[in-house]
Amino acid sequence: MDLIIDVVIRAAILALAVASVDLLLGMVGRFSIAQGAIYGIGAYTVGLALANNLVPYVAAVVLGALLGALVLATVALITVRIEHFYLAIATLAVQVVIVQFLGNAEGVTGGWAGVFGIGRPVLGPIELSATGLLVLTLVVTAAVLFAVHRIQHSSLGLYARAVKCDARLAESYGFGSRGPVVAVFALSGAVAAIAGGLYAVHARFIDPTSFGIETSLLFLIAYFVGGPRWLGALLAGVTLTGIDQAMHLFNLPPSLTGPLPQLVYGALLVLFMLFVPNGLQGAVRALWRRAAGRAEPVHAEPHSVHASAPEGGAP
């Protein structure tokens, strides 16, 4: 039972992290390698707050979300006018700098040893048990995924997609391209940080190595496997957590426990990118449509990575 609760919570947290990637890649077509670090910001804010009894849980999560939003919004402001590629590298720089800070600033963050003894969250008079934490995680995940869904279909979502398809054209219509992009980045940062806040109280011990490039990469890979939108995030969370759990069940020799999952994830990324471009959610939706007797949509799904404007020609 404990194992099931653990797996479900991890799947939900991963789904949130993937949603944060989807906000960037799906809505504005920008690539971020920093999500692991933002997730870490959320986790550390909550972890440090609870381990040192500074602020209650909800306040810590909100604070983490604000910090995450601030960091990504700043990155967006700096890079919004330049090519997407430079943005990706800027996020890589942010990722590295944040993790180095979490590890080296021993006075503030406890250094590479991490933060121990993160207590259970206390909501009002109740301290949450394991089951309580499960319920909280599921509720928060559902709420955030729903909110993201509404945002994606709001006017902000439309502006963002216009900017994604062709920023110059969008500007010629009078949409500032800066505003929607920065807003979406801020939202993505908040979502990733909230996921981190949930992780901190689940794991009860955090250290900087959990928030490195491998984690950012895991989120990206999960996004490509699951696909865009809320269904993609859910499928991503469930699938990747399932695969990770399955590999643990196989009792791998110690020399394989590190690299084998990475190998599998890398292979999944490449395979899904080539052969299942809309992710598992695309397959599920196609099946659903066929079952319901509806026709296939004519155009490529607007959310996929491949839908951004191509540059130059291919030979």
Added chain:
Amino acid sequence: MLDFFVSGLIVGSDLALITVGVALIYNTTRVFHFAHGLVVVLSAYTAYTLNSAGLPLWLAAIAAVPVAMAAGMLCEAPLYRAIRARHGGPLALFTASFGLLVIGTSAVQIVWGPTPRRYDIAHVGESFHFFGARVTTLELVTVATALVLLVAAGWVLSRSRVGLRMRAVASNLERAHLLGLRPKRVYLMTFALGSALAVPGAVLHTARFGVEPQVGLRVILLAVVALILAGIGNTAGAIVSAYLVGLVSTVPLQYIDPRWSQTLVFLVLLAVLLVRPTGIFGETQARRYEMRSGH
């Protein structure tokens, strides 16, 4: 002070050899070839395997060159081409490249294990004074090799037919097509050349720091920083920038704690991006748009 400066030049040297490959590949094929880190790792381990089997290191390194070239070309031929065929943009190519790096690094770790290996070389420790700084033979060889190879690469790029084709494709793909330059072939040649140049960089770097699976990611991160600092479109600038990164990562160590070295490099990158988004030596976006579209 001089010690740190020399140290920076040495770090910059093998980084420059690796960066020039990525720069060439990006300028010509517009792929951000993160998987170049994989070529680095494979070269190092190939050289290590041959070296432990008895070959002297310099010979092992030369034998690793065809392996590296094959690895580089294999990234282009099945993978990047497939993605371009599916209209994947630069981000898709970058993601796939990243994926390849991860797959390769994990595979290497599974085969050889995570413990760092060392080459079997004599003369490494012999150090002597060079204009007031202490350098080892290995370090001197590193700088000398880098300079020779970089000059040679520059010659190839500017004077040879191969180099001319690469520059043509880099400058305007459509026109190159129209002129019958066969971009697909030029792409493969670029990957081959870039990967070949990475081998001495990889071997010299790992001779000093040890052969381990993570070296590819570490080195390619620095190469990326160097490339972005320099900006796109300028291979010579990328080389200078690699030396700059080498200096930035070592010279401040006399004032600050070594732990912050990597952070400092990335902070410098962010600062430069803020002020000059297309890099120190890069073409401005207007010029690049003009060159790409041909008017």
